[in-house]
Amino acid sequence: MSSVQSFESWWNTIGSWVEQPNERRGGKSGVQILHPKSSDKSTLYSKRQIGHDFRSLRYPGARPTAFREKQALERLPQLGINVPELVYYGAEKKAGVWHAILVTKALDGFISLDDWYKQNIPSQVGQQLHLKLLKAIASMLARLHKAGWQHNCCYSNHIFVRVDVDNQSVDCALLDLEKARRRWAGKRAAKSDMKQLKRHRGLMPNSDWELLLSHYQQCNSKVTF
Known part of the structure; x- marks a missing residue:
């Protein structure tokens, strides 16, 4: 992670909004x-936050949710899970309110699983490569x-x-990790995530969901649904 630039320098580096500021958590x-x-x-x-905080047993005082992200x-790559590369994180209190900024590199060549189905890419890459991708996603979530x-x-x-048709290779990654956390009740956390994905899987057909879930349970047999 680069620390060459100061907080003020990053804060004053302005781009175009790809996710307009949401007013949440006060x-x-x-x-x-x-x-x-x-x-x-x-x-x-660049994720920019003002007063967008969380509290926990470990951090009873308010911290920016970008800190959790x-x-x-920093930690998920140690599990072999792809995430955007962290370039900078910084937070300062101004007039008692946390201002935080988190800068990451774009995932070149990747698209969301949502767009994967919206653009009907499974039919373009073939069944074998599509199945390989579903298994890769399941394995990634099981490791998590x-x-x-x-x-x-x-x-x-x-x-x-991301799929490379020429080399018949697939990659997957996780984004938007500001709510991610360690849980003592691992099985409950796994069930919660998988049920959430089932509800918010977009255009993924039931047959693909069943394949993904089946492979997930092969990788994480302690969790049953």
Whole structure:
């Protein structure tokens, strides 16, 4: 994670809104895209928050939800789970209100699972590669849950996928991790995420959901539905 630029420098770096600020938790949170100034630089996404806080047993005092996302972005790669690369995180209190910024690199070549189905890509890549992708998603979620993590916002638009038809390879990643956390009740966390994904899987047909769930249970047999 880069710390060369200061908080004020990042805060004053303005882009175009890709997620307009939502007023939740008594504060605001939104995401801007920062386009590179040269071809050798990466596209970045900047999550900007004002008073968008959480409290927990570990952090009884208010902390920005971006702090929780920062922790997930640092720890999930240790489990072999793809997430956006963290470039910068910083938070400062101004007039008693947390201002936080979290900057990540774009996931080049990835699209959301939501768009995967909206664009009817399964029919373009073939059944074998599509099945391979569903298994990869299931394995990723199983690794997450077996390590005691809960995404807590497990929607199809927060699962990103990439397929290389020439090499017959697939990749998947998790985004929007500001609600992610470790849970002592691992089985309950897993069930919650998977039930959430079932409800918010977009255009994924029932047959694909059953295949994904079947492979998930092969990877995480301690969880039954």
